[in-house]
Amino acid sequence: MTKIRNIELGDFPMLLAPMEDVSDPPFRAVCKDNGADLMYTEFISSEGLIRDAAKSRQKLDIFEYERPIGIQLFGSEIDHMRKSAEIATQVNPDLIDINYGCPVKNVACRGAGAALLQDIPKMVKMTEAVIRATHLPVTVKTRLGWDDATKNVPEVAERLQDIGIAALTIHGRTRVQMYKGVADWTLIGEIKKNPRIHIPIFGNGDIDSPEKALAYKNQYSVDGVMVGRASIGYPWIFREIKHFITTGEKLAPPTLQERVDVCKKHLDFSIRWKGDKTGIFEMRRHYSNYFKGIDHFKPYRMRLVEASTYEEIEAILDEVSEKFMHSVMS
Structure with a gap:
């Protein structure tokens, strides 16, 4: 101990x-x-x-x-x-x-x-x-x-x-x-x-x-x-x-849905703690890391970075969920 x-x-x-x-x-x-x-x-x-x-x-x-x-x-x-x-x-x-x-x-x-x-x-x-x-x-x-x-x-x-x-x-x-x-x-x-x-x-x-x-x-x-x-x-x-x-065994990596859910939790807390404007702005640095390894994700990252309300970001994340559900992540 x-x-x-x-x-x-x-x-x-x-x-x-x-x-x-x-x-x-x-x-x-x-x-x-x-x-x-x-x-x-x-x-x-x-x-x-x-x-x-x-x-x-x-x-x-x-x-x-x-x-x-x-x-x-x-x-x-x-x-x-x-x-x-x-x-x-x-x-x-x-x-x-x-x-x-x-x-x-x-x-x-x-x-x-x-x-x-x-x-x-x-x-x-x-x-x-x-x-x-x-x-x-x-x-x-x-x-x-x-x-x-x-x-x-x-x-x-x-x-x-x-x-x-x-x-x-x-x-x-x-x-x-x-x-x-x-x-x-x-x-x-x-x-x-x-x-x-x-x-x-x-x-x-x-x-x-x-x-x-x-x-x-x-x-x-x-x-x-x-x-x-x-x-x-x-x-x-x-x-x-x-x-x-x-x-001695490796866990399976997080599913795409887990990535989306944790990203949403992080965003929600960020807004509650820092307020809408700062909370949304400071989350921008995290999106590419949460979805690293997903091919063709760049357009979604750009949209996430440009979105200015929680509702917009949530909708984009739901779209990511739907679109990449069967993708294999490295």
């Missing part, structure tokens, strides 16, 4: 990665339905929370059915991170997560996210401040290091565990790599096997199939895996991985 302090996550939990502009409550709802064991909010700016910015505040929305759910924070100022942890604690998540892994320029170049991998003493002080600011478990997500010459995550793991973090997720790339190349889990496995390490270690990076999840589980002995990009438009990956690990 993998546990983060007193939170039981099962034998080999599947974690949904915090993804900016993706892992909002509507997206998390369909992932939870399909077996995600622990999910995180999109990363939230500590500066935004302190300024009471509407976008940052909205990202604090969590729902009972999502539990266990973590709120992920990022920032470059220790005091601001402490204050934002206090604010996040008030909405009663199950844990607080600190982002020391985001590689994007407007985060890392402002001294937040993966930039802290260049200043381990500051990372330690910031983490200590967050731990002191909340009664909740504090976890961390990070990368191997800033670049190939500074893969310092083994030191990071020991030092952060020593000050009290409750779990660590490691993405198997450096900041310089961004999302390019192949994720290297070698150091993740070494940290898990380090006799000094007793907190759960979760691996992240390139988990895009049940076979890979099982192979990495066996090879690197991690306590669970975090799935990111492979879940976009395909929340079924969580149930497929779980089934394969339990039985």
Whole structure:
């Protein structure tokens, strides 16, 4: 049984990665339905929370059915991170997560996210401040290091565990790599096997199939895996991985009707949570992913993207159901 302090996550939990502009409550709802064991909010700016910015505040929305759910924070100022942890604690998540892994320029170049991998003493002080600011478990997500010459995550793991973090997720790339190349889990496995390490270690990076999840589980002995990009438009990956690990058999892919139904649920929640205009607009990025592998789908995707009401989109999705019911999807 993998546990983060007193939170039981099962034998080999599947974690949904915090993804900016993706892992909002509507997206998390369909992932939870399909077996995600622990999910995180999109990363939230500590500066935004302190300024009471509407976008940052909205990202604090969590729902009972999502539990266990973590709120992920990022920032470059220790005091601001402490204050934002206090604010996040008030909405009663199950844990607080600190982002020391985001590689994007407007985060890392402002001294937040993966930039802290260049200043381990500051990372330690910031983490200590967050731990002191909340009664909740504090976890961390990070990368191997800033670049190939500074893969310092083994030191990071020991030092952060020593000050009290409750779990660590490691993405198997450096900041310089961004999302390019192949994720290297070698150091993740070494940290898990380090006799000094007793907190759960979760691996992240390139988990895009049940076979890979099982192979990495066996090879690197991690306590669970975090799935990111492979879940976009395909929340079924969580149930497929779980089934394969339990039985050694592959589940059949979702039917077209399942794809349509989940897309409708996602859309409905998106509208209820964000309002008609924003809810419909922000769903546009998901349609091509939900229907990936269907030949000749492009005209329908264009119509879905151009539609401006729920009724229009529902009618197009019903038409897709009818038209492609017997299609074979790759």
